Amino acid sequence: xxxxxxxxxxxxxxxxxxxxxxxxxxxxxxxxxxxxxxxxxxxxxxxxxxxxxxxxxxxxxxxxxxxxxxxxxxxxxxxxxxxxxxxxxxxxxxxxxxxxxxxxxxxxxxxxxxxxxxxxxxxxxxxxxxxxxxxxxxxxxxxxxxxxxxxxxxxxxxxxxxxxxxxxxxxxxxxxxxxxxxxxxxxxxxxxxxxxxxxxxxxxxxxxxxxxxxxxxxxxxxxxxxxxxxxxxxxxxxxxxxxxxxxxxxxxxxxxxxxxxxxxxxxxxxxxxxxxxxxxxxxxxxxxxxxxxxxxxxxxxxxxxxxxxxxxxxxxxxxxxxxxxxxxxxxxxxxxxxxxxxxxxxxxxxxxxxxxxxxxxxxxxxxxxxxxxxxxxxxxxxxxxxxxxxxxxxxxxxxxxxxxxxxxxxxxxxxxx
Amino acid sequence: xxxxxxxxxxxxxxxxxxxxxxxxxxxxxxxxxxxxxxxxxxxxxxxxxxxxxxxxxxxxxxxxxxxxxxxxxxxxxxxxxxxxxxxxxxxxxxxxxxxxxxxxxxxxxxxxxxxxxxxxxxxxxxxxxxxxxxxxxxxxxxxxxxxxxxxxxxxxxxxxxxxxxxxxxxxxxxxxxxxxxxxxxxxxxxxxxxxxxxxxxxxxxxxxxxxxxxxxxxxxxxxxxxxxxxxxxxxxxxxxxxxxxxxxxxxxxxxxxxxxxxxxxxxxxxxxxxxxxxxxxxxxxxxxxxxxxxxxxx
Numbered sequence: 001x002x003x004x005x006x007x008x009x010x011x012x013x014x015x016x017x018x019x020x021x022x023x024x025x026x027x028x029x030x031x032x033x034x035x036x037x038x039x040x041x042x043x044x045x046x047x048x049x050x051x052x053x054x055x056x057x058x059x060x061x062x063x064x065x066x067x068x069x070x071x072x073x074x075x076x077x078x079x080x081x082x083x084x085x086x087x088x089x090x091x092x093x094x095x096x097x098x099x100x101x102x103x104x105x106x107x108x109x110x111x112x113x114x115x116x117x118x119x120x121x122x123x124x125x126x127x128x129x130x131x132x133x134x135x136x137x138x139x140x141x142x143x144x145x146x147x148x149x150x151x152x153x154x155x156x157x158x159x160x161x162x163x164x165x166x167x168x169x170x171x172x173x174x175x176x177x178x179x180x181x182x183x184x185x186x187x188x189x190x191x192x193x194x195x196x197x198x199x200x201x202x203x204x205x206x207x208x209x210x211x212x213x214x215x216x217x218x219x220x221x222x223x224x225x226x227x228x229x230x231x232x233x234x235x236x237x238x239x240x241x242x243x244x245x246x247x248x249x250x251x252x253x254x255x256x257x258x259x260x261x262x263x264x265x266x267x268x269x270x271x272x273x274x275x276x277x278x279x280x281x282x283x284x285x286x287x288x289x290x291x292x293x294x295x296x297x298x299x300x301x302x303x304x305x306x307x308x309x310x311x312x313x314x315x316x317x318x319x320x321x322x323x324x325x326x327x328x329x330x331x332x333x334x335x336x337x338x339x340x341x342x343x344x345x346x347x348x349x350x351x352x353x354x355x356x357x358x359x360x361x362x363x364x365x366x367x368x369x370x371x372x373x374x375x376x377x378x379x380x381x382x383x384x385x386x387x388x389x390x391x392x393x394x395x396x397x398x399x400x401x402x403x404x405x406x407x408x409x410x411x412x413x414x415x416x417x
Numbered sequence: 418x419x420x421x422x423x424x425x426x427x428x429x430x431x432x433x434x435x436x437x438x439x440x441x442x443x444x445x446x447x448x449x450x451x452x453x454x455x456x457x458x459x460x461x462x463x464x465x466x467x468x469x470x471x472x473x474x475x476x477x478x479x480x481x482x483x484x485x486x487x488x489x490x491x492x493x494x495x496x497x498x499x500x501x502x503x504x505x506x507x508x509x510x511x512x513x514x515x516x517x518x519x520x521x522x523x524x525x526x527x528x529x530x531x532x533x534x535x536x537x538x539x540x541x542x543x544x545x546x547x548x549x550x551x552x553x554x555x556x557x558x559x560x561x562x563x564x565x566x567x568x569x570x571x572x573x574x575x576x577x578x579x580x581x582x583x584x585x586x587x588x589x590x591x592x593x594x595x596x597x598x599x600x601x602x603x604x605x606x607x608x609x610x611x612x613x614x615x616x617x618x619x620x621x622x623x624x625x626x627x628x629x630x631x632x633x634x635x636x637x638x639x640x641x642x643x644x645x646x647x648x649x650x651x652x653x654x655x656x657x658x659x660x661x662x663x664x665x666x667x668x669x670x671x672x673x674x675x676x677x678x679x680x681x682x683x684x685x686x687x688x689x690x691x692x693x694x695x696x697x698x699x700x701x702x703x704x705x706x707x708x709x710x711x712x713x714x715x
Contacts, residue, residue, distance in 0.1 A: 099461075099586075103431045106431075124431065131553060131556065131557060131560070132553070132556070133553055133580070133583055135586075136429075136430060136431045136458065137429035137430050137431055137432075137454075137455075137458070138430070138452075138454040138455075139429065180569075181569055183567055183568060183569065184557065184560055184561065184564070184567055184568035184569070185557065185568075189564060189567030189568065192567075193567070
């Protein structure tokens with residue numbers, strides 16, 4: 001695979017391809033954080049795009065609608081995960097916190113730069129209700145952009161029809177009735193009418209929540225982000241790194257630092273420029289699956305129970321699942337899955353040994369551990385660079401690749417500078 | 418039939434908050450606040466907010482979602498508002514004037530019952546929340562009147578219950594002193610000292626009926642469906658020079674505030690900026706769309 005300038009370590013022919021792939025990865029992180037099956041945003045996009053022509057939405061707005069649907073809840077990544085991962089109804093204080101997510105998401109979409117400009121407004125107003133009782137701005141009627149109204153309806157239907165950690169999926173007929181009862185309140189009547197027509201005439205709509213024969217699979221690859229630049233790609237990478245660490249304050253900056261350390265070690269190991277850049281990107285992406293782990297587990301000061309440990313360890317599989325479905329990023333999927341493997345076979349999830357663990361995964365194991373040791377965790381004290389290195393050297397040959405540990409030791413002065 | 422005018426978006430709370438954050442505004446007054454959900458947004462983000470409006474029901478809603486920090490309406494209290502209380506005598510003809518024109522006989526009975534029930538609530542905060550929730554139910558009925566086939570028939574008490582229940586989301590404490598007055602803008606501005614003033618007078622030529630529902634709901638609150646309320650807000654003359662004079666008076670009263678934030682639109686921008694320049698030396702612009710422009714004047 002060739003690295004093209006401006007694509008930030010993503011094996012794509014252009015910055016546009018890299019930005020498109022990373023946007024899909026970010027959307028998957030948002031799905032995971034909210035406790036949805038992967039592809040939740042894509043299913044909403046599918047429904048919103050099917051409704052668009054029935055509501056006379058101009059075709060030029062479709063790319064913005066598509067990306068807004070993918071990223072509509074990206075702002076929730078920065079809200080406490082317990083809102084989404086515990087059972088029972090949402091508390092009043094949590095509802096107030098939830099009100100922030102459209103604005104956080106809109107600001108993020110605007111900052112990313114690669115997306116169509118209208119995405120920010122659609123995300124900002126996708127929780128506005130037609131009767132003026134939504135949030136954040138209590139817009140009503142045509143003050144709400146049509147694309148945001150379509151997204152509201154598609155989000156409501158797909159979310160209610162899908163299983164979530166804090167509630168069961170509703171039967172699809174019941175969800176349909178719920179949507180129609182919202183006409184004139186949550187949804188503009190014409191949007192509800194269009195939905196009714198589609199639901200009555202297209203049986204695939206009912207499959208959206210079932211998890212079987214997902215009709216959104218038929219969506220075209222996506223609308224490529226043709227105007228994206230190398231800077232946009234970098235911004236997306238850093239956003240994904242931050243999103244991966246957003247579940248708990250103890251992780252703040254972990255993925256960024258791990259990426260930088262990985263690049264330094266890769267250079268020390270004599271890897272070529274492309275491999276060095278890929279090591280950096282892998283560092284940014286390695287904990288992408290942490291979005292699916294509740295913050296209460298990540299930040300727990302006591303020993304984890306076996307169930308909690310299982311949930312925690314699942315982050316590598318989550319990351320693998322996200323990346324393997326995005327062609328431009330699938331090369332990162334296995335190293336992400338295996339960055340907690342140990343060369344003596346005592347790691348997880350596949351208990352691989354020695355060279356069965358790819359070099360990038362072995363590198364990531366060291367960088368991840370070094371950063372975790374030197375930045376502290378609630379369950380143990382922070383170590384200085386030398387103590388952290390000593391701890392890692394102690395495990396060389398058991399957990400870690402000795403040659404890579406040696407590279408860390410020899411580059412420690414540069415790393416700690 | 419009431420005309421439901423589809424207003425353009427000229428102001429949004431989240432954009433306003435962005436501006437406040439950027440300009441370092443820690444306190445703000447809006448003397449023409451209207452429905453003060455935007456002040457509630459700013460309050461929830463830690464800004465001390467003050468508001469006022471010549472229309473009384475707006476001021477009451479302000480008591481509910483701006484001044485009130487903690488009082489909500491519990492389920493049984495909402496039930497007592499939306500249903501007729503056994504043994505209580507309600508004036509059956511209070512809103513008879515609207516029957517057959519805007520509302521059904523049943524709806525008019527409920528409007529009368531709600532009017533009486535809200536008047537007997539214990540705290541200003543609860544009154545404000547109830548008025549807000551009932552306003553949405555009232556607006557739903559008017560919408561259904563305009564498009565009967567599009568909206569479901571919902572039993573009045575159920576509709577009102579759902580909307581009042583929703584108001585509790587607007588209640589929160591920002592650990593700041595927030596106030597709302599039922600008063601003309603000059604009075605509201607004279608009583609507070611803040612970092613910024615938000616000036617959103619009606620557009621020139623607007624006869625004060627830009628949203629007729631607002632005036633009907635004031636009549637409901639007053640218990641008098643015949644009450645003339647159209648001149649409670651400025652801009653009613655429809656004459657450009659008169660509007661200019663009224664706006665100038667407002668701007669003169671707002672001189673003491675270091676920053677004036679004036680929402681406007683592309684079509685009105687020049688006229689508003691020209692009036693502002695007589696009172697302020699520096700004017701900046703934040704444009705979110707052609708309809709949503711803010712002039713920031715120091």
